[in-house]
Amino acid sequence: MHNPRVTDHAENPAEHPVPPVPPVLPVLPVPPVLPVLPEHDRHPPYLGATPRRLRPRLLKVLAGCLTLTGGVLLFLPGESAKVHRAPAPAPGAQAHTAVTTGMAAALPDLTALIGEREAFVRRHPGDAPAWAVLGAAYVERGRRTGDATVYYPKAEHALRTSLHAARTADALTGLSQLAVARRDFRGAKEWGEAAVKAAPKRWPAYGPLIDAYTGLGDYKKARATLEKLTELHSGPAVKAKASAVYRDRGWREDAAAVLYDASANANSPAEQAALLEQAGQLAWERGDLPDALRHFQEAVRLDPDQRAAQAGQGRTLAALGRTTEALAAYKSALAGQPLPEYALELGELYEALGLAEPARAEYEVLRARIRQDGAAGVDNELLLGRFEADHGDPEAAVTRLRAEWRRQPGIAVADALGWALYRAGEAKEALGYVSIATDGTKGGGVRSASYMFHRGVVERESGKDAAARRHLADALRINPRFSPLWAPQARAALEALGEPADVPVPKSRKG
Numbered sequence: 001m002h003n004p005r006v007t008d009h010a011e012n013p014a015e016h017p018v019p020p021v022p023p024v025l026p027v028l029p030v031p032p033v034l035p036v037l038p039e040h041d042r043h044p045p046y047l048g049a050t051p052r053r054l055r056p057r058l059l060k061v062l063a064g065c066l067t068l069t070g071g072v073l074l075f076l077p078g079e080s081a082k083v084h085r086a087p088a089p090a091p092g093a094q095a096h097t098a099v100t101t102g103m104a105a106a107l108p109d110l111t112a113l114i115g116e117r118e119a120f121v122r123r124h125p126g127d128a129p130a131w132a133v134l135g136a137a138y139v140e141r142g143r144r145t146g147d148a149t150v151y152y153p154k155a156e157h158a159l160r161t162s163l164h165a166a167r168t169a170d171a172l173t174g175l176s177q178l179a180v181a182r183r184d185f186r187g188a189k190e191w192g193e194a195a196v197k198a199a200p201k202r203w204p205a206y207g208p209l210i211d212a213y214t215g216l217g218d219y220k221k222a223r224a225t226l227e228k229l230t231e232l233h234s235g236p237a238v239k240a241k242a243s244a245v246y247r248d249r250g251w252r253e254d255a256a257a258v259l260y261d262a263s264a265n266a267n268s269p270a271e272q273a274a275l276l277e278q279a280g281q282l283a284w285e286r287g288d289l290p291d292a293l294r295h296f297q298e299a300v301r302l303d304p305d306q307r308a309a310q311a312g313q314g315r316t317l318a319a320l321g322r323t324t325e326a327l328a329a330y331k332s333a334l335a336g337q338p339l340p341e342y343a344l345e346l347g348e349l350y351e352a353l354g355l356a357e358p359a360r361a362e363y364e365v366l367r368a369r370i371r372q373d374g375a376a377g378v379d380n381e382l383l384l385g386r387f388e389a390d391h392g393d394p395e396a397a398v399t400r401l402r403a404e405w406r407r408q409p410g411i412a413v414a415d416a417l418g419w420a421l422y423r424a425g426e427a428k429e430a431l432g433y434v435s436i437a438t439d440g441t442k443g444g445g446v447r448s449a450s451y452m453f454h455r456g457v458v459e460r461e462s463g464k465d466a467a468a469r470r471h472l473a474d475a476l477r478i479n480p481r482f483s484p485l486w487a488p489q490a491r492a493a494l495e496a497l498g499e500p501a502d503v504p505v506p507k508s509r510k511g
Contacts, residue, residue: 092109092112092113092116094106094109094267094268095109095110095112095113095137095140096113096133096137097267098140098267098268098270098271099113099133099136099137099139099140100133100136100170100204101204101235101237102177102204102207102208102237102241103236103237103240103267103271103274104140104144104270104271104273104274104303104306105137105140105144105268105270105271106268106269106270106303106305107141107144107145107305109268109270110137110140110141110144113133113137114134114137114138114141117130117133117134117137118134121134121158125161126165127165128162128163128165128166128168128170128171129162129168129170130162131158131159131161131162131165131171132158132159132162132168132170132171132174133170134158135154135155135156135157135158135159135162135171135174135175135178136155136159136170136173136174136177138151138152138154138155138158139151139152139155139174139177139178139181142155142181143181144305144307144337145336145337146307146336146337146338146339146369148181148182148372148373148376148377148378149372149373149375149376152178152181152182152376152377152378153376153377155174155178156175156178156377159171159174159175159178160175162174163175167198168198169195169196169198169199169202169205172191172192172194172195172198172205173191173192173195173202173204173205173208175187175191176188176191176192176195176205176208176209176212177207177208179191179208179212180208180211180212180215181378182376182377182378182379183215183378183379183380183382183408184377184379185211185212185214185215185216185408185410186212186216186407186408188208188209188211188212188215189209189212189213189216191208192205192206192208192209192212193209195209196209201232203229203232203233203238204237206225206226206228206229206232206241207229207237207238207241209225210222210225210226210229210241210244210245213225214244214245214248214410215408215410216408216409216410217408217409217410217411217413217414217443219248219249219443222245222248223245223249226241226242226245229241230242235262235265236262236263236265236266236267236271236275237262239258239259239261239262240258240259240262240274240275240278242258243255243256243258243259243262243278243282244278246258247282247285247446248411248443248445248446249440249445250440250445250446250447251445252282252285252286252447255282256279256282259275259278259279259282262275263275263276263279269302269303270302270303270305270306272302273298273299273300273302273303273306273309274299274303274306276295276296276298276299276302276309277295277296277299277306277308277309277312279295280292280293280294280295280296280299280309280312280316281312283295284312284315284316284479285447285448285449285478285479286447286478286479287449287478287479287480287481287482289316289319289320289481292312292316293313293316293317293320295309295312296309296310296312296313296316297309297313299312300313305336307332307333307336307337307339307342308333308337310329310330310332310333310336311329311330311333311339311342311345313325313326313329314326314327314328314329314330314333314342314345314346314349315345317329318349318484319481319482319484320481323349323353326349327346327349330342330345330346330349331346334346334365338365338369339369340365340366340369340370340373340380340383341383343362343363343365343366343369344362344363344366344383344386344387346362347359347360347361347362347363347366347391348483348484348485349484349485350362351485352484352485352488353484363387363391366383366387370383370384379404379408381400381401381403381404382401382404382412382413382416384397384400385397385398385400385401385404385416385417385420386416386419386420388400388420389401389416389419389420389423389424390423394420394423394424394425395424397416397420397423397424398417398420398421398424398426401413401416401417401420402417404417405417405433411436411437411443411444411446411451412437414433414434414436414437414444415433415434415437415438415448415450415451415454417433418430418431418432418433418434418435418436418437418454418455418458419434419454419458421433422434422454422457422458422461427458427461427462428462430458431458431459431462434451434454434455434458435455437451437454437455438451438452438455438471447478448478449474449475449476449478449479449482449487449490450475450482450483450486452471452472452474452475452478453471453472453475453482453486453487453489453490455471456468456469456470456471456472456474456475456490456493456494457472457489457490457493459471460472460493460497465497465500466500468493468497469494469497469500472490472493472494472497473494475490476490476491476494
């Protein structure tokens with residue numbers, strides 16, 4: 001079988017001979033078992049073999065709950081809804097469960113697990129399961145801290161060492177998760193398909209494979225893989241993945257309902273915080289700023305290291321006009337997880353405020369982080385293309401994004417390439433790509449204000465005023481404050497188009 005590309009940072013597993021009889025991995029403490037639910041609760045209708053839209057009546061009930069509770073209690077059980085669980089497992093054991101099922105783990109727990117596994121593999125260098133767990137923990141640590149340069153090469157070495165000792169689904173799944181973290185969706189697809197082939201009933205292998213298909217623009221396979229996954233398992237990790245797939249299809253109510261189920265059964269504060277952050281993103285995308293802020297704030301309360309939620313707070317506070325708090329939230333997120341996308345958002349906020357120097361400083365941080373991450377095998381061409389289109393060289397952005405589209409033709413790349421072409425003066429070609437990003441029949445079911453804005457602007461430049469007016473209005477209807485820099489431009493473009501001209505109704509001809 002053809003193996004996916006190995007980065008220059010991976011060490012040759014042949015340099016690590018395997019002992020004739022590897023020792024057995026010690027048994028870790030078992031996490032508490034949740035109560036067994038009735039069959040219909042374990043496999044709700046929207047998580048069955050054939051996902052379908054929730055019934056309108058159920059949606060009304062959920063909407064009513066959101067109205068009565070301010071949108072929080074669906075995800076944040078209060079005193080009256082506490083679940084009595086067994087005592088929590090040891091930190092290392094809790095992180096072990098999280099990283100092997102694709103869920104978030106708290107940083108202190110990860111530290112304990114990594115220390116334990118590193119000590120174990122030093123004593124037992126041929127133990128494949130121990131190396132696989134260590135590799136998965138490194139992936140999660142790199143993702144949570146944003147330190148790809150340290151942890152992703154370590155993760156690759158650990159996982160390939162495990163694979164050399166024994167070709168297990170655990171190691172293959174870990175390599176698929178690592179490829180997703182690096183935005184190498186072709187590699188993630190190869191490793192993920194190999195993991196599923198090796199152990200078809202091992203459900204954690206399906207999660208990164210869904211991410212891979214989504215990144216490659218193969219939404220049909222992503223949905224089919226989700227159906228297989230939900231036949232095997234229905235825990236929080238599966239429901240979080242289902243929510244992401246439903247969101248990509250534009251099924252926001254379904255996505256929110258599935259997150260409710262997942263949050264109700266979260267196994268740790270870090271896991272619940274990650275689910276709340278995902279819920280906050282859904283609320284942000286639909287323009288419900290108070291609900292988004294509540295979810296982001298509660299996520300940070302549960303897990304102070306939940307930096308994505310802190311960045312979400314910054315985004316939402318900026319939209320609410322609470323600029324000082326927004327800047328502090330972004331700075332806190334960047335201090336703990338210095339991702340280039342956070343630097344881009346903060347830079348654009350500074351630019352919208354007329355602060356050119358701080359904006360330029362953040363853009364330099366973005367460039368530096370992208371260079372560092374690239375050395376660790378991370379593909380940030382999409383983000384760099386978006387940045388160059390708006391704040392650098394649009395023609396260079398087109399070159400980068402064309403190459404990215406050939407490699408990984410997902411919806412986000414279609415939108416970015418279309419916008420870059422428009423910024424480079426190629427509105428005619430741009431129209432095809434921004435249309436793909438907003439066409440549900442081609443996979444573009446995401447109800448994104450940014451995507452609609454891009455399409456409306458390109459249509460206006462192409463002389464398609466009626467379509468432009470419709471899509472610009474849609475952008476502002478979805479989320480009227482989707483960007484401190486671009487939402488005002490969407491309003492200005494819509495106003496410039498004016499009201500549609502009155503078209504006289506043709507008179508009917510007699511006899």
